[in-house]
Amino acid sequence: PFYARWPHADMHRAQSPDCLHQVTQGVGAHLITWLTSIMGEDELDARLARLPPAHNLRNFARGISGLSRVSGSERKAIYAQILGGIIGRVPREAVRATRALLNFMYIAAFEVHSEDTLGALRDTLDQFHKNKAVFQKHNPDLDFNFPKMHMLEHYEPDIRYIGTTDNTNTETTERMHVDNAKNALRASNHKDFVVQMCRWLQRRHSIHLFAVWLAWRQGTTYDARRRPPKAEKRNPVVLAKVPPVPRKQISDLEREHGITGFKAALKTFL
Incomplete structure (x- = not known):
């Protein structure tokens, strides 16, 4: 490649961690697919729908298989309760692999890291690799050699090299x-x-x-977040469908209601 002779170029360093697209919307979405291949869509939907409601947890009353264009926040809501929907229905190795990958997601998103947290990050990834073969038993064509899965191996060294993942997470600019x-x-x-x-x-x-x-x-400061004041609500004008006093003469309007010049104005309008 063209950068091979550049003394200070390292393309592996150019790929920074992105928790949103690599983990939440990446490997995490694959995890749901692998679990679905073991349980089936109907069973997974039914189990998630039967989970009791809890504070700050979204209730998927119709399951998750019917969701389209799933957002990052919806993915996180699924991950927060997916373990409760698979325990007792999938092999223990699948539960361990799921738990390890979920732990990796949460630890990778820490805003502060230490040697202990980075060690835990590596341990959770090793635990996932140790138990991931169970997914291949139910899907022989499954291949774990894809870029987003490989990128997880670089999270620990990249955090040591450039800092925590909130510095490079595209979720910040997704808005x-x-x-x-x-x-x-x-x-x-x-x-x-x-x-x-x-x-x-x-x-x-x-x-x-x-x-x-x-x-x-004007000597002021412009604030783009400031909204213009709302207009005052006015009572709507209600017009009667049937006039209370029908067949009024124009002369009566001028005499009884003081509407002067109405006849001339009506001629101009017509």
Whole structure:
């Protein structure tokens, strides 16, 4: 490769840990697939649906097999109770492998590490590798040699080298998908939406810069998070379907209600 002769280039260091896409949405999603191959979708859904509700835990009343485009928060909600749904139904090795991989997920996300936590991180990964063969018994075509699984081997040395994973986790910037992609798509007519999305983002940026300039001219500070005040709610105007006094003459309106110039205004309108 072109970087082979570069004295200070190490492509292995260029791949930093990403807990969201490599673990939560990566190996963790594969784990659910492996468990489903052992239990079956209906059995796993039924067991998760029967778990008693608990504080801060999402209840999957219809199971998880019907979920589409599962978000990271939904994945975490599944992992928080998946052990309760598989114990007693899958082999012990599968339970141990699942528990080890879940422990790896949680320890890898620590914001502070020590020699003890890094040692526990390595031990949980070794425990998973020790028991993972049970998944291949139920799925002979299963191959654990894929990039996201291999990346787990680099978590411990990478944490020692560049720091904790919250520095490189893309979950921090995942919220920008809503502002820069989803909201922009909703503002389009869904036809040739890429051009419309770019134009919408450019205009939003221009409005932001103009608001900052106005605030500077007024000697204030612009806060993009501040929302405009809500308009006061007014009582809706209710019109009667049937007039209470039918067949009123225009002269009666001017005489009884003081509506002067109504006849001339009506002629102009008509």
